[in-house]
Structure formats: structure tokens, C-alpha cells
Amino acid sequence: MQGIGKSFGGVRALHDVHLELLPGEVHILAGENGAGKSTLIKILAGVHRDYDGRIELDGRPVRFASPQDAAARGIAVIHQELSLIPSMSVADNIFLGRETVWTGALPWVMRRRQRRRAQQILDQLGLNVDAESTVERLPISLQQMIEIAKALAAEVRILVMDEPTSALTEPEVERLFALIAELKRRGVAIVYISHKMEEIHRIADRLTVLRDGRFVGTAPAAELPPPRLVQWMVGREIGEQFPRHTPHPGPVLLRVEELTLDDPHGLPLPVVDRVGFELRAGEIVGLGGLQGSGASDLLWGLFGARGRPRAGRIELHGRPYTPRSPGHAIRRGLALLTNDRKTTGLVLGMSITHNITLASLPRLSPGGWLRERRERAAAARLRERFDIRAADLDLEVQSLSGGNQQKVALAKWLEAGPRVLLLDEPTRGVDVGAKQEIYRLMDAWSAEGYAILLITSEMPELLALSDRILVLHRGRVTACFQRGEATQERVLRAAMGGTGEDAA
Amino acid sequence: MARSTDAAGANGRSRMLRWLGYPHVRALLALVLVFCLGLYFNADGAFFRWATHRDMLRHSSVYGILACGMTLVIITAGIDLSVGSVLGFIAVAFSILSIHHGWSPWLAIPACLAIGALLGAVSGALIAAFGIQPFIATLAMMVFARGLAKFVSHGMKVSNYVQTPEGYVALDMPAIHGLIDQRILNGNLAVVTLIFLACLLISHVVLARLRWGRYLYAIGGNEEAARLSGVPVARMKLLAYGLAGFFSAVAGICQAAQEYQGDPEAGATYELKAIAIVVIGGTSLMGGRGGILLTLIGTLTIGYMEKILSINAAGEASRLMLTGAIIVAAVLLQRIRRR
Numbered sequence: 001m002q003g004i005g006k007s008f009g010g011v012r013a014l015h016d017v018h019l020e021l022l023p024g025e026v027h028i029l030a031g032e033n034g035a036g037k038s039t040l041i042k043i044l045a046g047v048h049r050d051y052d053g054r055i056e057l058d059g060r061p062v063r064f065a066s067p068q069d070a071a072a073r074g075i076a077v078i079h080q081e082l083s084l085i086p087s088m089s090v091a092d093n094i095f096l097g098r099e100t101v102w103t104g105a106l107p108w109v110m111r112r113r114q115r116r117r118a119q120q121i122l123d124q125l126g127l128n129v130d131a132e133s134t135v136e137r138l139p140i141s142l143q144q145m146i147e148i149a150k151a152l153a154a155e156v157r158i159l160v161m162d163e164p165t166s167a168l169t170e171p172e173v174e175r176l177f178a179l180i181a182e183l184k185r186r187g188v189a190i191v192y193i194s195h196k197m198e199e200i201h202r203i204a205d206r207l208t209v210l211r212d213g214r215f216v217g218t219a220p221a222a223e224l225p226p227p228r229l230v231q232w233m234v235g236r237e238i239g240e241q242f243p244r245h246t247p248h249p250g251p252v253l254l255r256v257e258e259l260t261l262d263d264p265h266g267l268p269l270p271v272v273d274r275v276g277f278e279l280r281a282g283e284i285v286g287l288g289g290l291q292g293s294g295a296s297d298l299l300w301g302l303f304g305a306r307g308r309p310r311a312g313r314i315e316l317h318g319r320p321y322t323p324r325s326p327g328h329a330i331r332r333g334l335a336l337l338t339n340d341r342k343t344t345g346l347v348l349g350m351s352i353t354h355n356i357t358l359a360s361l362p363r364l365s366p367g368g369w370l371r372e373r374r375e376r377a378a379a380a381r382l383r384e385r386f387d388i389r390a391a392d393l394d395l396e397v398q399s400l401s402g403g404n405q406q407k408v409a410l411a412k413w414l415e416a417g418p419r420v421l422l423l424d425e426p427t428r429g430v431d432v433g434a435k436q437e438i439y440r441l442m443d444a445w446s447a448e449g450y451a452i453l454l455i456t457s458e459m460p461e462l463l464a465l466s467d468r469i470l471v472l473h474r475g476r477v478t479a480c481f482q483r484g485e486a487t488q489e490r491v492l493r494a495a496m497g498g499t500g501e502d503a504a
Numbered sequence: 505m506a507r508s509t510d511a512a513g514a515n516g517r518s519r520m521l522r523w524l525g526y527p528h529v530r531a532l533l534a535l536v537l538v539f540c541l542g543l544y545f546n547a548d549g550a551f552f553r554w555a556t557h558r559d560m561l562r563h564s565s566v567y568g569i570l571a572c573g574m575t576l577v578i579i580t581a582g583i584d585l586s587v588g589s590v591l592g593f594i595a596v597a598f599s600i601l602s603i604h605h606g607w608s609p610w611l612a613i614p615a616c617l618a619i620g621a622l623l624g625a626v627s628g629a630l631i632a633a634f635g636i637q638p639f640i641a642t643l644a645m646m647v648f649a650r651g652l653a654k655f656v657s658h659g660m661k662v663s664n665y666v667q668t669p670e671g672y673v674a675l676d677m678p679a680i681h682g683l684i685d686q687r688i689l690n691g692n693l694a695v696v697t698l699i700f701l702a703c704l705l706i707s708h709v710v711l712a713r714l715r716w717g718r719y720l721y722a723i724g725g726n727e728e729a730a731r732l733s734g735v736p737v738a739r740m741k742l743l744a745y746g747l748a749g750f751f752s753a754v755a756g757i758c759q760a761a762q763e764y765q766g767d768p769e770a771g772a773t774y775e776l777k778a779i780a781i782v783v784i785g786g787t788s789l790m791g792g793r794g795g796i797l798l799t800l801i802g803t804l805t806i807g808y809m810e811k812i813l814s815i816n817a818a819g820e821a822s823r824l825m826l827t828g829a830i831i832v833a834a835v836l837l838q839r840i841r842r843r
Contacts, residue, residue, distance in 0.1 A: 305732055327734035336732060344732055347725035349792045358722055359733040365715040412733065 286466030403434025573748030581791025594756025599766025624749020724791025
């Protein structure tokens with residue numbers, strides 16, 4: 001792709017961008033949210049047709065008429081949101097739109113042959129899945145692999161993966177990387193978008209960096225170590241990566257004893273099993289654990305989002321507290337930032353202002369009457385504090401970049417006036433610059449006496465930000481580390497069910 | 505020179521597109537188009553007489569009142585199919601109470617409004633507490649309320665003529681019916697139109713001025729995010745469906761007053777018309793977007809369209825076909841924003 005440019009209604013989204021893909025390489029497309037990565041991908045995939053510049057495939061200029069056209073020439077995109085049809089079988093999904101039919105005139109689907117072929121592809125990929133099983137019954141990670149299988153069935157030549165690991169656990173990530181290695185061997189060019197530094201440097205062959213819709217450069221991975229990559233991405237030097245002041249723990253704000261929570265899907269095993277801990281003002285306690293550890297369930301349970309717990313005692317500000325409902329939890333000074341701002345965090349179609357004030361309306365609208373001016377004042381104040389970059393606070397939240405959306409979600413909770421913040425993946429899907437700001441804010445809050453319970457799947461973040469780390473495995477606490485005691489290996493071992501002690 | 509005119513043209517176009525970005529502008533555009541049709545096909549000047557507009561308003565009011573409640577429900581990403589049947593039941597109940605039993609309107613009207621709100625709240629409870637889909641829950645209520653209307657009326661129209669062993673007797677018609685049916689200001693405005701305006705005002709206050717309204721939008725936009733932000737989702741759904749039932753009762757009383765009787769078949773398919781009004785106004789069936797002003801515009805658009813067709817002596821058949829076409833056109837117009 002050469003000299004690619006694209007504007008949306010007078011706003012220039014891409015400006016003279018180049019992207020060159022070689023067979024059998026993993027090409028990282030890096031850049032902050034809003035840098036133009038997704039626009040570029042959409043042009044490559046034939047979604048946007050009116051762009052400047054030219055695309056060459058095998059040395060011949062091409063112009064895709066539609067996404068179908070691009071797909072027919074071997075370009076496949078795997079989005080963060082999976083595009084499988086949950087109620088259909090794996091085989092049907094793999095061949096969706098390209099069914100093996102008897103004749104063109106009578107589109108009679110040859111299901112048996114199709115199923116055999118699908119099973120073949122799945123086996124080749126080393127996936128232990130029956131082609132007949134229904135997609136919705138499979139875990140997310142497998143669904144993602146099936147997307148890849150689908151691309152392979154279509155004889156893909158360029159495969160674009162947009163943050164494929166955001167919903168995967170460590171072992172699943174490993175499996176994905178093995179699969180990527182296999183694709184490379186077959187000569188598929190892979191465009192990989194990710195915000196996770198470790199990941200980038202594990203699998204990258206070459207990188208192309210975009211910033212503000214402009215082309216910054218392409219370089220082999222070896223020539224672009226993390227600090228330089230970040231510098232390319234943000235266009236400036238990033239200071240200390242994890243700002244964290246020495247904590248001054250205050251009084252105990254939250255004390256949890258023997259808390260047990262039922263499985264929300266009705267399975268017999270509790271998702272949180274006799275968990276106990278203390279959280280002091282000014283402290284950040286990290287919750288470590290792999291998927292299924294129950295850490296998120298613990299936060300939801302404390303917040304009353306799952307009704308009353310089965311057993312346990314909780315003290316909040318020294319008074320007994322029984323989770324009942326989110327509204328009740330908010331009144332008692334709790335706030336829950338969920339790990340998915342799009343489905344559980346924000347009302348995307350509502351304005352920035354109204355999202356920010358949503359959890360604080362009982363206070364901001366006394367007597368039930370909305371006070372538009374008060375809401376605007378509150379939103380303006382928080383925009384300042386969080387540096388939310390938006391032209392207008394009346395814009396819908398969905399028009400913002402991921403990092404700014406996350407800041408709106410955080411602003412909403414700060415406005416609700418909590419003392420205890422339950423933060424589930426506060427930096428998920430957020431670019432480097434915004435991550436820094438969120439770290440800085442968390443540090444500032446703890447200095448102001450907020451207590452923070454933090455979940456993050458990024459190990460360096462967990463290790464650097466937490467004053468203490470509790471590690472959960474299948475709903476039970478398997479280890480507790482003070483700051484400095486924890487290492488990546490020890491946390492991981494405890495997360496997989498070990499005790500966290502070094503093997504003697 | 506040419507460049508600058510080009511730029512001005514592009515600027516003008518983008519400004520127009522920005523204007524079209526506002527749902528109210530798009531809805532008004534449809535209304536103005538229909539109105540212009542009326543100016544052209546004015547049936548020898550009938551369209552220029554106030555009486556035509558007055559009658560259009562009077563005729564549209566009952567539908568508009570139903571559409572007020574429907575708007576509240578649709579903003580929560582729900583739907584209420586029962587409004588027509590509740591209207592029918594209340595028309596019957598109001599007639600029985602006021603004509604047969606001679607209840608004073610001060611008693612009969614509040615009682616009917618309460619029953620309507622209760623029926624709506626039952627739908628709301630089924631949806632909020634048991635997680636039944638709004639379509640199904642209100643479909644059930646639609647069938648049930650129609651049955652109820654036929655049960656209390658024995659399947660017959662409730663009027664001031666009652667059968668006694670001595671034959672048919674004419675009871676006194678209570679004054680309230682005439683009061684609601686009359687026109688005021690030298691016959692220039694129907695009372696039902698005033699009632700419609702009051703309903704618009706009430707639902708506008710709920711949606712735009714009260715915390716409740718914000719909660720309704722939040723639920724329609726993202727119910728789970730709303731719940732996790734402390735929004736009392738179940739109570740708000742009870743409120744939305746309860747108000748829809750309340751407005752259905754208002755419409756039922758108006759209908760009974762206008763017909764001077766309670767027809768157990770009254771209001772059949774009115775729910776579809778109410779939905780059409782809301783959609784033509786531009787309130788999204790996906791929830792979270794829209795408003796009562798849009799519903800007012802939608803009411804007028806449909807009202808004028810039908811009036812224009814009827815003053816031009818178009819038959820019912822062509823009227824229905826054109827209504828279908830206009831709904832499609834209006835919805836296509838709503839899509840401009842996404843281009």
C-alpha cells in the first residue's frame with residue numbers, strides 16, 4: 001500500500017501512509033488509538049473504497065470493490081468482536097458464504113463433504129474441536145481459533161488480527177502464537193495489531209508505526225526496542241513508566257471475611273470460595289489470577305451486581321455491609337469499573353456528559369429533577385482532570401477513542417464519590433499515552449486516600465502498581481505477596497494453583 | 505474563483521448534511537413534505553380551511569396519546585403491543601362505570617386511569633421480574649385485555665340503551681362524554697386535542713426533565729451498563745409500561761366519550777399505528793434515542809397524510825397502501841445520518 005490517504009467529511013484520517021507486507025512475516029501495525037490503524041485496515045479489507053494512493057497485490061495494482069472482493073483475493077480480517085454466528089455449527093461457520101454446493105443453480109449444501117473438510121482444517125491446526133459442535137458452546141479462545149480456521153479455509157494470503165489476545169488467557173495466547181508460527185510457515189502475511197509490548201516483541205518480524213494518521217516508519221523488530229517504539233508511537237519520550245509514590249496506608253476501609261459467591265450461571269461450584277482480605281485507605285491491592293480465577297466475580301459480588309452473597313462477612317468503613325444492588329453499593333461508597341467498557345461500562349449512544357453523571361444522578365438531580373447546568377459543570381471539571389480529549393461534551397461517547405472512553409468511564413465513577421474503587425482491567429484496549437495517564441491518576445487517588453482493588457492481566461502492571469498482591473485460583477486465595485516479594489514467576493505459579501513459594 | 509465557489513458548494517452541502525444529522529430536522533422535513541402535498545392537493549381549498557386542520561388534530565389525538573406511552577417504552581428498547589386492547593377495555597369500563605352505574609367522573613376517571621396503569625405495570629412486572637421479552641409479555645397482555653373487555657361488556661357495545669325485562673330503556677347520558685367530545689374556542693379546537701397536548705407535556709417532562717427519563721434512555725442504550733451504574737432497572741421498566749398503560753386509559757376514556765359508548769372492539773390495531781407514529785418521528789426501535797417532540801411530529805405527519813387523502817376522496821385501500829409507502833420512506837430518510 002502506497003501513499004494511502006483517506007478523509008471523513010473534511011477530517012483527514014490518513015495521510016500518505018505506506019504498508020508493505022512480505023509473505024510469511026508477522027507485521028505489527030502500531031500506533032495509539034486514533035492513529036489511523038483501523039482506517040488503514042478497512043481500506044485494505046475493501047470496506048472503504050474512496051481513498052487516495054494505491055494498493056498493489058503481487059506487484060499488480062488492485063482496487064477492491066467490496067469486502068467480498070478483498071476476501072476473494074485472500075485478505076481476511078479477524079476483528080476484536082468475533083464475527084461467528086453463535087447458533088450455527090463450527091463447520092457451517094467455517095464455510096459461511098462459501099458453502100460447498102452441488103451445482104450453482106441449485107445451491108444444495110453438501111454438508112458431509114463440508115464437515116469433513118472443516119474437520120481436516122481444524123485437525124491441521126491442532127484444535128481439538130468437533131466440526132459439528134455449536135459455536136456458542138465453545139470458549140471465546142476457541143472461537144477465535146475458529147475464525148482463523150475460517151480464514152484458512154478461504155485460502156487466506158493476508159490475515160489481519162486486531163488485538164487477538166485481549167480476551168485470551170496465558171495458555172490460550174501460547175496456542176495462538178503457535179498457530180501464528182504455523183501460518184508463517186505457510187507463507188501467510190500477518191498484520192497484527194496489539195497494545196501489549198511483550199507480545200509485540202515476541203512475535204514481530206517488522207513493525208510499521210502510525211501516529212495521528214501519518215506514517216512514522218517501518219523497521220525490523222530488532223531495530224525498534226520498546227522504548228524507541230513507544231517514542232515513535234507517541235512522538236515524545238515517555239517518563240517513568242509506572243509512577244507510584246510510597247503508599248501511606250490509612251485505616252481499613254474494606255474488610256472481607258470468608259466471602260463465598262455462587263456461580264452466576266448456576267454451576268454448583270462457587271466462583272469465589274471463602275476469600276478474606278483487608279483493604280486500607282491509600283492502598284492499591286492487586287488481584288492476580290488467570291481466567292476463571294474468580295477475581296472479576298469477586299469485584300462484581302462486592303458491588304452487589306450478583307445479588308446477595310452465599311456466605312461471608314464484609315465490613316465497609318467499619319460498618320457491616322451486605323451487597324444487595326449496584327445502587328446500594330454506590331451509596332455505600334463503592335465503584336466498579338468493569339473490564340469491558342462497551343458492553344457493561346458505558347452507554348455508548350449517550351453523550352459524554354450524561355455518561356459521566358449517570359452514577360451520580362441521585363445527588364446531581366435533587367427531587368428527581370435534572371439540573372442540566374450542574375451536570376455540565378461536573379462534566380467540564382472531570383474533562384479537565386482526566387484530560388478527556390473531545391471537541392464537545394455533548395458528543396456521543398462512541399465517537400471517542402478507546403483511551404478517552406475509558407477516561408469517561410473512570411470519570412463517571414469518580415463523580416459518584418466513592419472511597420473504594422474496584423478496577424477491573426482499567427487499561428484494557430487503551431493506548432500507551434492513555435495508560436500512563438491512568439497509572440498517574442491511580443497513584444494520585446491512592447495518595448488522596450482512596451482504596452483501590454485492581455485486576456490486570458498485564459503482569460508488569462500488576463507488579464508495579466500493587467502494594468500487595470492477592471493471587472486467586474478457582475475462587476480461592478492461593479498466595480499473598482507484599483510489594484517487592486512478588487515476581488512474575490511466583491505470581492504465575494500461584495495463579496496456576498501452587499502456593500507461591502519457590503520450589504525448594 | 506471557481507475554486508472558491510466549489511468550496512462554498514462543498515461547505516453548503518456539508519452544512520446541510522450536518523443539519524440532517526439532527527433527528528428533529530429530518531422528522532420535520534418529512535412533515536413539511538407531507539404538508540406541501542396538502543398545499544398542492546388542496547381539494548379546492550379544503551386544505552386552507554382551519555376546520556380541516558382542527559379535524560385532523562381531533563382525529564389524530566387518540567393515536568397521539570397512545571404514541572406518548574409507546575415512546576417511553578420504545579426508548580427503553582421495549583415495545584407495548586397491548587395499548588390498543590387496554591384502550592378498548594378502558595372504553596368499556598369507563599362506559600359501564602359512568603353510564604350504567606352513574607359514577608361521577610371525579611371517581612370514574614381516576615379509577616380507569618389507575619386500572620390502565622395497573623395493566624401496564626403488570627406487563628412491566630412480567631418483563632422486569634421474569635425477563636420475558638417485551639414483545640411476548642405485551643402480546644399476552646394485548647390478548648388478555650381484549651378478553652377482559654369482552655368479558656365485562658358481554659361482547660356488546662356499552663351505551664345508554666340497556667335491555668331490561670320491559671325492553672330497551674334509554675339511560676341519561678352523563679355530561680362528561682359531551683364535555684370531552686366538544687370543541688372550544690368557538691369550535692376551533694377539540695378538547696381531545698388539548699388532552700393530547702397535556703399527555704405530550706407529561707411525557708416530555710418525564711423524559712427530558714426528570715431523572716427517570718435519563719434512566720429510561722440509559723436502559724435503552726445499554727441496560728447492563730445502566731444497571732451497574734446504579735439505575736433501578738426493574739422499577740424504571742414498571743414505570744415505562746405503567747405510564748404506557750396510563751396513557752392507554754386516557755385514550756380509552758377519550759374514545760368512549762367521542763363515541764358516546766364503550767365498544768369492546770375499540771382500539772384494535774391502534775398499537776400498530778402508535779408504533780408507526782413513533783418510528784416515523786425517528787425514535788429508534790433499538791432504544792436509547794428519540795424524544796416526545798419527534799412523536800408529536802410523527803403524529804402530525806401521519807395525521808396530515810390521512811387527512812389529505814381523505815379530503816381528496818381517496819379510498820381506504822389506497823390510503824392504507826400509501827401509509828405503508830410513507831413509513832418506508834420516512835425510515836429511509838432517517839438513514840441519511842449514517843451515510
